[in-house]
Amino acid sequence: MTTTLITGANKGLGHETARRLIAAGHTVYIGSRDAERGRRAAERLGARAVLLDVTDDASVAAAAKTIEADGGLDVLVNNAGIEGRTQDGGVVGAAEVTAGIMREIFETNVFGVVRVTHAFLPLLQRSAAPVVVNVSSGLASLSAVTAEGTPTYAYPGVAYPASKTALNMVTVQYAKAFPNMRINAVEPGYTATDLNGHTGIQTVEVGAEIIVRMAQVGPDGPTGGYFDAEGTLPW
Ligand SMILES: NC(=O)c1ccc[n+]([C@@H]2O[C@H](COP(=O)([O-])OP(=O)(O)OC[C@H]3O[C@@H](n4cnc5c(N)ncnc54)[C@H](OP(=O)(O)O)[C@@H]3O)[C@@H](O)[C@H]2O)c1
Numbered sequence: 001m002t003t004t005l006i007t008g009a010n011k012g013l014g015h016e017t018a019r020r021l022i023a024a025g026h027t028v029y030i031g032s033r034d035a036e037r038g039r040r041a042a043e044r045l046g047a048r049a050v051l052l053d054v055t056d057d058a059s060v061a062a063a064a065k066t067i068e069a070d071g072g073l074d075v076l077v078n079n080a081g082i083e084g085r086t087q088d089g090g091v092v093g094a095a096e097v098t099a100g101i102m103r104e105i106f107e108t109n110v111f112g113v114v115r116v117t118h119a120f121l122p123l124l125q126r127s128a129a130p131v132v133v134n135v136s137s138g139l140a141s142l143s144a145v146t147a148e149g150t151p152t153y154a155y156p157g158v159a160y161p162a163s164k165t166a167l168n169m170v171t172v173q174y175a176k177a178f179p180n181m182r183i184n185a186v187e188p189g190y191t192a193t194d195l196n197g198h199t200g201i202q203t204v205e206v207g208a209e210i211i212v213r214m215a216q217v218g219p220d221g222p223t224g225g226y227f228d229a230e231g232t233l234p235w
Contacts, residue, residue, distance in 0.1 A: 003071065003072060004027065006031065010032040010034065012191075013135065013193060014077070017077060017212055020212045023077075026043070038050070049080045060116055061119055070199040074131065080108060102162070106159070106164075113134060113167055129219050131216075139152060143234035151190075182217045184222060184224070186214050188207035188208065188228075192204070222229070
Protein backbone atom coordinates (compact mmCIF):
# COMPACT_ATOMS: atom_id res chain seq x y z
CA MET A 1 0.00 0.00 0.00
CA THR A 2 1.43 3.38 -1.04
CA THR A 3 0.70 6.41 1.13
CA THR A 4 0.86 9.80 -0.55
CA LEU A 5 0.64 13.38 0.68
CA ILE A 6 -0.27 16.14 -1.77
CA THR A 7 0.07 19.70 -0.51
CA GLY A 8 -2.56 22.21 -1.65
CA ALA A 9 -4.82 19.40 -2.85
CA ASN A 10 -8.18 20.92 -1.96
CA LYS A 11 -8.54 22.22 -5.55
CA GLY A 12 -6.85 22.57 -8.93
CA LEU A 13 -4.01 20.30 -10.08
CA GLY A 14 -3.44 18.86 -6.59
CA HIS A 15 -7.09 17.83 -6.32
CA GLU A 16 -7.00 16.12 -9.73
CA THR A 17 -3.71 14.40 -8.84
CA ALA A 18 -5.34 13.10 -5.66
CA ARG A 19 -8.30 11.75 -7.64
CA ARG A 20 -6.03 9.88 -10.04
CA LEU A 21 -3.68 8.46 -7.42
CA ILE A 22 -6.62 7.21 -5.35
CA ALA A 23 -7.90 5.48 -8.50
CA ALA A 24 -4.42 3.93 -8.84
CA GLY A 25 -4.70 2.52 -5.31
CA HIS A 26 -2.77 5.07 -3.23
CA THR A 27 -3.92 6.12 0.21
CA VAL A 28 -3.94 9.90 -0.25
CA TYR A 29 -3.71 12.70 2.26
CA ILE A 30 -5.16 15.96 0.98
CA GLY A 31 -3.02 18.73 2.44
CA SER A 32 -5.07 21.89 2.89
CA ARG A 33 -4.38 25.10 4.79
CA ASP A 34 -8.12 25.43 5.47
CA ALA A 35 -9.67 22.61 7.50
CA GLU A 36 -13.12 22.87 5.94
CA ARG A 37 -11.87 23.03 2.32
CA GLY A 38 -9.66 20.02 3.01
CA ARG A 39 -12.44 18.06 4.68
CA ARG A 40 -14.82 18.69 1.78
CA ALA A 41 -12.22 17.68 -0.83
CA ALA A 42 -11.30 14.53 1.09
CA GLU A 43 -14.96 13.58 1.37
CA ARG A 44 -15.48 14.12 -2.39
CA LEU A 45 -12.48 12.00 -3.29
CA GLY A 46 -12.39 9.33 -0.61
CA ALA A 47 -9.10 10.70 0.71
CA ARG A 48 -7.83 11.63 4.17
CA ALA A 49 -7.59 15.32 5.04
CA VAL A 50 -4.66 16.84 6.88
CA LEU A 51 -4.39 20.49 7.89
CA LEU A 52 -1.18 21.80 6.35
CA ASP A 53 -0.09 25.37 5.65
CA VAL A 54 3.28 25.12 3.92
CA THR A 55 4.31 28.55 5.26
CA ASP A 56 3.81 27.54 8.90
CA ASP A 57 6.39 25.44 10.79
CA ALA A 58 3.93 24.31 13.48
CA SER A 59 1.30 23.30 10.94
CA VAL A 60 3.82 21.26 8.92
CA ALA A 61 5.23 19.60 12.06
CA ALA A 62 1.73 18.65 13.25
CA ALA A 63 0.87 17.18 9.83
CA ALA A 64 4.08 15.10 9.86
CA LYS A 65 3.25 13.83 13.34
CA THR A 66 -0.28 12.82 12.29
CA ILE A 67 0.89 10.97 9.17
CA GLU A 68 3.73 9.29 11.06
CA ALA A 69 1.29 8.07 13.72
CA ASP A 70 -0.98 6.68 10.96
CA GLY A 71 1.88 4.60 9.53
CA GLY A 72 4.24 6.79 7.47
CA LEU A 73 4.67 8.19 3.97
CA ASP A 74 5.94 6.91 0.62
CA VAL A 75 5.18 9.73 -1.81
CA LEU A 76 5.27 13.48 -1.24
CA VAL A 77 3.83 15.79 -3.91
CA ASN A 78 4.88 19.38 -3.24
CA ASN A 79 2.07 20.99 -5.20
CA ALA A 80 0.92 24.01 -3.15
CA GLY A 81 1.89 27.17 -4.98
CA ILE A 82 0.96 30.78 -5.61
CA GLU A 83 1.62 33.10 -8.53
CA GLY A 84 0.82 36.41 -6.84
CA ARG A 85 -1.26 38.52 -9.20
CA THR A 86 -1.97 42.26 -9.04
CA GLN A 87 -5.37 43.35 -7.70
CA ASP A 88 -6.82 43.53 -11.22
CA GLY A 89 -5.54 40.03 -12.01
CA GLY A 90 -2.41 41.04 -13.93
CA VAL A 91 1.04 39.49 -13.76
CA VAL A 92 3.45 41.33 -11.40
CA GLY A 93 6.22 42.52 -13.73
CA ALA A 94 9.67 43.98 -13.16
CA ALA A 95 8.34 47.53 -12.70
CA GLU A 96 6.02 46.50 -9.85
CA VAL A 97 7.81 43.66 -8.08
CA THR A 98 9.19 44.38 -4.60
CA ALA A 99 11.31 42.47 -2.12
CA GLY A 100 8.14 41.91 -0.10
CA ILE A 101 6.35 40.32 -3.06
CA MET A 102 9.38 38.14 -3.80
CA ARG A 103 9.49 37.03 -0.17
CA GLU A 104 5.80 36.15 -0.15
CA ILE A 105 6.03 34.03 -3.30
CA PHE A 106 9.25 32.31 -2.20
CA GLU A 107 7.73 31.64 1.24
CA THR A 108 5.17 29.32 -0.36
CA ASN A 109 6.85 28.07 -3.56
CA VAL A 110 10.40 27.54 -2.27
CA PHE A 111 10.67 27.76 1.52
CA GLY A 112 7.34 25.91 1.79
CA VAL A 113 8.72 23.00 -0.23
CA VAL A 114 11.89 22.89 1.87
CA ARG A 115 9.87 23.15 5.10
CA VAL A 116 7.56 20.28 4.12
CA THR A 117 10.28 18.08 2.60
CA HIS A 118 12.53 18.54 5.64
CA ALA A 119 9.71 17.62 8.01
CA PHE A 120 8.75 14.49 6.05
CA LEU A 121 12.29 13.28 5.26
CA PRO A 122 12.45 10.92 8.28
CA LEU A 123 9.17 9.30 7.18
CA LEU A 124 10.27 9.06 3.53
CA GLN A 125 13.59 7.51 4.59
CA ARG A 126 11.63 4.67 6.20
CA SER A 127 9.72 3.93 2.98
CA ALA A 128 10.89 1.09 0.71
CA ALA A 129 10.38 3.29 -2.38
CA PRO A 130 10.31 6.99 -1.46
CA VAL A 131 9.25 9.50 -4.12
CA VAL A 132 9.08 13.30 -4.13
CA VAL A 133 7.43 15.29 -6.91
CA ASN A 134 8.00 19.03 -6.93
CA VAL A 135 5.42 20.85 -9.02
CA SER A 136 7.50 23.40 -10.87
CA SER A 137 6.59 25.30 -14.04
CA GLY A 138 7.78 25.73 -17.63
CA LEU A 139 8.51 29.30 -16.55
CA ALA A 140 11.30 27.94 -14.32
CA SER A 141 13.43 27.19 -17.36
CA LEU A 142 16.08 29.83 -18.08
CA SER A 143 16.43 28.29 -21.56
CA ALA A 144 12.70 28.66 -22.28
CA VAL A 145 12.39 32.15 -20.78
CA THR A 146 15.24 33.38 -23.02
CA ALA A 147 13.93 31.73 -26.21
CA GLU A 148 12.70 34.75 -28.15
CA GLY A 149 9.35 34.52 -29.90
CA THR A 150 7.80 31.99 -27.50
CA PRO A 151 4.93 32.53 -25.00
CA THR A 152 7.38 31.71 -22.19
CA TYR A 153 9.69 34.51 -23.35
CA ALA A 154 6.74 36.92 -23.36
CA TYR A 155 5.75 36.20 -19.73
CA PRO A 156 6.71 39.37 -17.79
CA GLY A 157 6.50 38.10 -14.19
CA VAL A 158 9.57 38.04 -11.95
CA ALA A 159 8.82 36.45 -8.56
CA TYR A 160 6.88 33.39 -9.75
CA PRO A 161 9.35 32.14 -12.39
CA ALA A 162 12.31 32.94 -10.12
CA SER A 163 10.71 30.87 -7.35
CA LYS A 164 10.23 27.92 -9.67
CA THR A 165 13.83 28.17 -10.94
CA ALA A 166 14.93 28.04 -7.29
CA LEU A 167 12.63 25.04 -6.79
CA ASN A 168 14.34 23.26 -9.69
CA MET A 169 17.72 23.79 -8.00
CA VAL A 170 16.32 22.53 -4.70
CA THR A 171 15.07 19.44 -6.56
CA VAL A 172 18.47 18.68 -8.10
CA GLN A 173 20.37 19.11 -4.83
CA TYR A 174 17.94 16.94 -2.85
CA ALA A 175 18.04 14.28 -5.58
CA LYS A 176 21.85 14.10 -5.35
CA ALA A 177 21.76 14.00 -1.54
CA PHE A 178 19.18 11.20 -1.36
CA PRO A 179 19.96 8.71 -4.15
CA ASN A 180 17.58 6.15 -2.60
CA MET A 181 14.68 8.51 -3.39
CA ARG A 182 13.19 9.50 -6.76
CA ILE A 183 12.96 13.30 -6.64
CA ASN A 184 11.87 15.20 -9.74
CA ALA A 185 10.47 18.54 -10.82
CA VAL A 186 7.51 18.61 -13.19
CA GLU A 187 5.83 21.16 -15.45
CA PRO A 188 2.08 20.52 -15.76
CA GLY A 189 1.60 23.04 -18.61
CA TYR A 190 -0.64 26.09 -18.77
CA THR A 191 -3.76 24.79 -17.01
CA ALA A 192 -7.09 26.48 -16.26
CA THR A 193 -7.13 26.85 -12.45
CA ASP A 194 -7.75 29.59 -9.87
CA LEU A 195 -3.98 30.31 -9.93
CA ASN A 196 -4.30 32.04 -13.31
CA GLY A 197 -7.97 33.07 -13.16
CA HIS A 198 -8.76 30.08 -15.40
CA THR A 199 -6.90 31.57 -18.38
CA GLY A 200 -4.93 28.31 -18.78
CA ILE A 201 -5.49 26.52 -22.07
CA GLN A 202 -5.72 22.93 -20.85
CA THR A 203 -7.79 21.04 -18.29
CA VAL A 204 -6.58 19.80 -14.92
CA GLU A 205 -7.01 16.26 -16.27
CA VAL A 206 -4.28 16.97 -18.85
CA GLY A 207 -2.14 19.07 -16.48
CA ALA A 208 -2.08 16.47 -13.72
CA GLU A 209 -0.78 13.77 -16.10
CA ILE A 210 2.96 14.34 -15.48
CA ILE A 211 2.45 14.84 -11.73
CA VAL A 212 0.60 11.52 -11.50
CA ARG A 213 3.21 9.75 -13.64
CA MET A 214 6.16 11.02 -11.58
CA ALA A 215 4.35 10.18 -8.33
CA GLN A 216 4.23 6.56 -9.51
CA VAL A 217 7.83 6.28 -10.68
CA GLY A 218 9.59 3.11 -9.51
CA PRO A 219 13.05 2.75 -7.88
CA ASP A 220 14.63 2.42 -11.37
CA GLY A 221 12.93 5.58 -12.62
CA PRO A 222 14.59 8.98 -13.14
CA THR A 223 15.68 11.29 -10.34
CA GLY A 224 16.94 14.88 -10.33
CA GLY A 225 15.09 15.60 -13.57
CA TYR A 226 12.70 18.22 -14.93
CA PHE A 227 9.85 16.85 -17.02
CA ASP A 228 6.62 17.68 -18.77
CA ALA A 229 4.23 15.15 -20.28
CA GLU A 230 6.36 14.98 -23.46
CA GLY A 231 9.68 14.27 -21.74
CA THR A 232 12.76 16.03 -20.34
CA LEU A 233 12.82 19.86 -20.34
CA PRO A 234 15.88 22.10 -20.66
CA TRP A 235 16.88 23.81 -17.39
N1 LIG B 1 -2.14 26.27 -13.46
C1 LIG B 1 -1.05 26.33 -14.20
O1 LIG B 1 -1.08 26.74 -15.37
C2 LIG B 1 0.27 25.88 -13.64
C3 LIG B 1 1.35 25.76 -14.51
C4 LIG B 1 2.57 25.35 -14.02
C5 LIG B 1 2.70 25.05 -12.69
N2 LIG B 1 1.63 25.18 -11.85
C6 LIG B 1 1.83 24.85 -10.44
O2 LIG B 1 0.89 23.87 -10.06
C7 LIG B 1 0.67 23.93 -8.65
C8 LIG B 1 -0.82 23.89 -8.36
O3 LIG B 1 -1.39 25.07 -8.87
P1 LIG B 1 -2.88 25.17 -9.46
O4 LIG B 1 -2.74 25.71 -10.84
O5 LIG B 1 -3.61 23.90 -9.23
O6 LIG B 1 -3.45 26.36 -8.57
P2 LIG B 1 -4.70 26.49 -7.57
O7 LIG B 1 -5.91 25.89 -8.16
O8 LIG B 1 -4.69 27.91 -7.17
O9 LIG B 1 -4.25 25.56 -6.34
C9 LIG B 1 -3.20 25.91 -5.51
C10 LIG B 1 -3.32 25.12 -4.23
O10 LIG B 1 -2.23 25.51 -3.36
C11 LIG B 1 -2.80 25.81 -2.11
N3 LIG B 1 -1.95 26.70 -1.32
C12 LIG B 1 -1.54 27.97 -1.59
N4 LIG B 1 -0.81 28.46 -0.58
C13 LIG B 1 -0.75 27.47 0.36
C14 LIG B 1 -0.15 27.34 1.62
N5 LIG B 1 0.53 28.36 2.18
N6 LIG B 1 -0.27 26.17 2.29
C15 LIG B 1 -0.96 25.15 1.77
N7 LIG B 1 -1.58 25.21 0.58
C16 LIG B 1 -1.47 26.35 -0.11
C17 LIG B 1 -4.16 26.40 -2.40
O11 LIG B 1 -4.97 26.40 -1.25
P3 LIG B 1 -6.18 27.45 -1.02
O12 LIG B 1 -7.38 26.86 -1.70
O13 LIG B 1 -6.29 27.49 0.47
O14 LIG B 1 -5.76 28.77 -1.63
C18 LIG B 1 -4.62 25.42 -3.47
O15 LIG B 1 -5.08 24.23 -2.88
C19 LIG B 1 1.38 25.20 -8.18
O16 LIG B 1 2.62 24.87 -7.59
C20 LIG B 1 1.59 25.98 -9.46
O17 LIG B 1 2.69 26.86 -9.39
C21 LIG B 1 0.43 25.58 -12.29
